[in-house]
Amino acid sequence: xxxxxxxxxxxxxxxxxxxxxxxxxxxxxxxxxxxxxxxxxxxxxxxxxxxxxxxxxxxxxxxxxxxxxxxxxxxxxxxxxxxxxxxxxxxxxxxxxxxxxxxxxxxxxxxxxxxxxxxxxxxxxxxxxxxxxxxxxxxxxxxxxxxxxxxxxxxxxxxxxxxxxxxxxxxxxxxxxxxxxxxxxxxxxxxxx
Amino acid sequence: xxxxxxxxxxxxxxxxxxxxxxxxxxxxxxxxxxxxxxxxxxxxxxxxxxxxxxxxxxxxxxxxxxxxxxxxxxxxxxxxxxxxxxxxxxxxxxxxxxxxxxxxxxxxxxxxxxxxxxxxxxxxxxxxxxxxxxxxxxxxxxxxxxxxxxxxxxxxxxxxxxxxxxxxxxxxxxxxxxxxxxxxxxxxxxxxxxxxxxxxxxxxxxxxxxxxxxxxxxxxxxxxxxxxxxxxxxxxxxxxxxxxxxxxxxxxxxxxxxxxxxxxxxxxxxxxxxxxxxxxxxxxxxxxxxxxxxxxxxxxxxxxxxxxxxxxxxxxxxxxxxxxxxxxxxxxxxxxxxxxxxxxxxxxxxxxxxxxxxxxxxxxxxxxxxxxxxxxxxxxxxxxxxxxxxxxxxxxxxxxxxxxxxxxxxxxxxxxxxxxxxxxxxxxxxxxxxxxxxxxxxxxxxxxxxxxxxxxxxxxxxxxxxxxxxxxxxxxxxxxxxxxxxxxxxxxxxxxxxxxxxxxxxxxxxxxxxxxxxxxxxxxxxxxxxxxxxxxxxxxxxxxxxxxxxxxxxxxxxxxxxxxxxxxxxxxxxxxxxxxxxxxx
Numbered sequence: 001x002x003x004x005x006x007x008x009x010x011x012x013x014x015x016x017x018x019x020x021x022x023x024x025x026x027x028x029x030x031x032x033x034x035x036x037x038x039x040x041x042x043x044x045x046x047x048x049x050x051x052x053x054x055x056x057x058x059x060x061x062x063x064x065x066x067x068x069x070x071x072x073x074x075x076x077x078x079x080x081x082x083x084x085x086x087x088x089x090x091x092x093x094x095x096x097x098x099x100x101x102x103x104x105x106x107x108x109x110x111x112x113x114x115x116x117x118x119x120x121x122x123x124x125x126x127x128x129x130x131x132x133x134x135x136x137x138x139x140x141x142x143x144x145x146x147x148x149x150x151x152x153x154x155x156x157x158x159x160x161x162x163x164x165x166x167x168x169x170x171x172x173x174x175x176x177x178x179x180x181x182x183x184x185x186x187x188x189x190x191x192x193x
Numbered sequence: 194x195x196x197x198x199x200x201x202x203x204x205x206x207x208x209x210x211x212x213x214x215x216x217x218x219x220x221x222x223x224x225x226x227x228x229x230x231x232x233x234x235x236x237x238x239x240x241x242x243x244x245x246x247x248x249x250x251x252x253x254x255x256x257x258x259x260x261x262x263x264x265x266x267x268x269x270x271x272x273x274x275x276x277x278x279x280x281x282x283x284x285x286x287x288x289x290x291x292x293x294x295x296x297x298x299x300x301x302x303x304x305x306x307x308x309x310x311x312x313x314x315x316x317x318x319x320x321x322x323x324x325x326x327x328x329x330x331x332x333x334x335x336x337x338x339x340x341x342x343x344x345x346x347x348x349x350x351x352x353x354x355x356x357x358x359x360x361x362x363x364x365x366x367x368x369x370x371x372x373x374x375x376x377x378x379x380x381x382x383x384x385x386x387x388x389x390x391x392x393x394x395x396x397x398x399x400x401x402x403x404x405x406x407x408x409x410x411x412x413x414x415x416x417x418x419x420x421x422x423x424x425x426x427x428x429x430x431x432x433x434x435x436x437x438x439x440x441x442x443x444x445x446x447x448x449x450x451x452x453x454x455x456x457x458x459x460x461x462x463x464x465x466x467x468x469x470x471x472x473x474x475x476x477x478x479x480x481x482x483x484x485x486x487x488x489x490x491x492x493x494x495x496x497x498x499x500x501x502x503x504x505x506x507x508x509x510x511x512x513x514x515x516x517x518x519x520x521x522x523x524x525x526x527x528x529x530x531x532x533x534x535x536x537x538x539x540x541x542x543x544x545x546x547x548x549x550x551x552x553x554x555x556x557x558x559x560x561x562x563x564x565x566x567x568x569x570x571x572x573x574x575x576x577x578x579x580x581x582x583x584x585x586x587x588x589x590x591x592x593x594x595x596x597x598x599x600x601x602x603x604x605x606x607x608x609x610x611x612x613x614x615x616x617x618x619x620x621x622x623x624x625x626x627x628x629x630x631x632x633x634x635x636x637x638x639x640x641x642x643x644x645x646x647x648x649x650x651x652x653x654x655x656x657x658x659x660x661x662x663x664x665x666x667x668x669x670x671x672x673x674x675x676x677x678x679x680x681x682x683x684x685x686x687x688x689x690x691x692x693x694x695x696x697x698x699x700x701x702x703x704x705x706x707x708x709x710x711x712x713x714x715x716x717x718x719x720x721x722x723x724x725x726x727x728x729x730x731x732x733x734x735x736x737x738x739x740x741x742x743x744x745x746x747x748x749x750x751x752x753x754x755x756x757x758x759x760x761x762x763x764x765x766x767x768x769x770x771x772x773x774x775x776x777x778x
Contacts, residue, residue: 012529013531025198025361029198029363034363035198035362035363036327036360036361036362037198037360037361038356038359038360038361039359040303040355040359047529047531047532047534047741048529048530048531048532049529060362061434061435061437061438062431062434062435062437062438062504062505063327063356063360063361063362063431063434064356064360064431064435064504064505065504065505065506066504066505066506066507066509066517067506067517067519068506068517068518068519069505069506069517079526079527079529080526080529082522082524082525082526083526083529085519085522086517086519088519090518090520102741102744102753103527103528103529103530103741104529104530104531104532104566104739104741105527105528105529105530105567106527106744107532107736107739107740107741107742107743107744108567108568108736108739109568109733109736109745110567110568111527111528112527113527114524114525114526114527115524116523116524117524117526120522120523120524121522123522124520124522142755
């Protein structure tokens, strides 16, 4: 599996990680890669922590990866970056949304949101950080935050041989095409290492 | 033809379609649900339905098989416990048209109550077991499954796991092959399971299994890949893909697709070609024990373990001792468990009942299982589909017998669960004079599995308008005289309903009714609540409703405007009336 690459997209149910993974997969397929992806549905949709894995290369066996195997992690929420950090390779890269979502245990007053998530990630991994929520709101629709983040992911991945703009245009619903293209460009621009 | 990306579940639907399946019946359950969600696209050529439960689904599929049609049914692993009765008899009687039963197991229990390994069902019922590893195999093996079913006169168990069902990979599809159905001819000698016939059938089943084992030695589902003679791996299902990632290039593989009965001759031949033999399978040592019992030396579970799902890295660690280096971050994430959504209609009921410490709440399987989580903590038990009523009955009888009269049992099931197996429990309670209150949490949909229709929703899987069964009429017909229908979003009414039922002189039941907010196509009353910071005293009463949209920051409550839908349950519990609905101002 040395010639394969893998990405882990993590966040909270409802944040749009699955659509983002779909854009990634469509691009990789267009480029002729063998691609597998894996998602977990069910109870995790109800505000729980969710993860989607994408694995690609000339020939891919497992759709699933384990600890220390991911080339890139895209975290839609910063505490989720910390939760899944040990899936990253030592020289892996993290794209992190500088955005905080309380979990139901925090909302119930049982515990507090941990401090220093971003700093801990930056101290140990190469990280691209951006506030996708804020950028999306500035673009006029908070719902495109996932594609803002995808822009950051493409910058981190350095896979410029793929025409991601046309992949996005083909994957998202037509009426959100322009918005998502702007979101993608803004995300690429904003992601800094 | 271009290859397309499909999940295992989409591929199973495609495979059944291509194999000419005609009658398909299932009950939803993660991770199997999307199989049937993907069938209506083929409805011009096949019939598909949601049955009230898995036993019904399997019986419908079996009836269709008796009538000569290729049939399909699907369920999650625990669903097969419900459907086991007809499965075991169908195994003895045999089939007409080919019949495939899909069981989707859930190693690591991503959304299940246990980790049972349903391969044992195939061995116990003496039926063929087929296990695909990826989406292409989900399509291709389905053809073979129907062929085997008809060749060996038995229903076939087709087993996936969460990762097979929910992983996507590239597939090629094929045209459908139509299977003609002969005019119906009665054959009670074959299809009536009288003891005398069953006595005759048992040797037939054993004979078929011996023949099938022989077939397995050359069957295209079982493949030998000889790459070297040092190390060999016998594996099946998704473990094959993990093992391919982990073992060195010169490892030989015996990849099994037909895993019951095991092709012992083929296994012996493979074992004789390698110096060291590994068995790689998730959960129980199903293959390993049989291979060891046959006197073949191998290693497996002592290295890989018999709990939770594998992944490549886990196998690398357990088999080769290679542990990845991961830095210590020094920050610990807090848990992020699933919770009832903001505006969930179940919240009002669970909040109201959680105020009564003497009330015992026996819960059930569905979104409302989450009523048992903190801070609501409003469920004493959750056992199985339908158990909300009947486990409650056992508790109520014990309380009665031991004079614990200060306590009262409320048994809860959802609307889909009521039709699944709650109705028999409701009959038990009234027939055996149960001192308890059945509560149906009717949100008008099968929620947790992602909104499937059911006998109470008024629509079928194929999108047709259907008879809408009224829960209160069913309860009334059973003899419940005091049936209280209540909107859980009105906490005063909810409290009154609970008290009314608890003190009712005649048999009482509660129907808690409000549609799930996620149901599309109906009008929901959506708004936003906010906190008047001057009035809020930071008492945290609002946190007790367990809504993910409410936070307390700097000793004041705050409502996340992105998440809030304005249900006002928090506003109703605020002692200072500090929470208001913006639309009402």
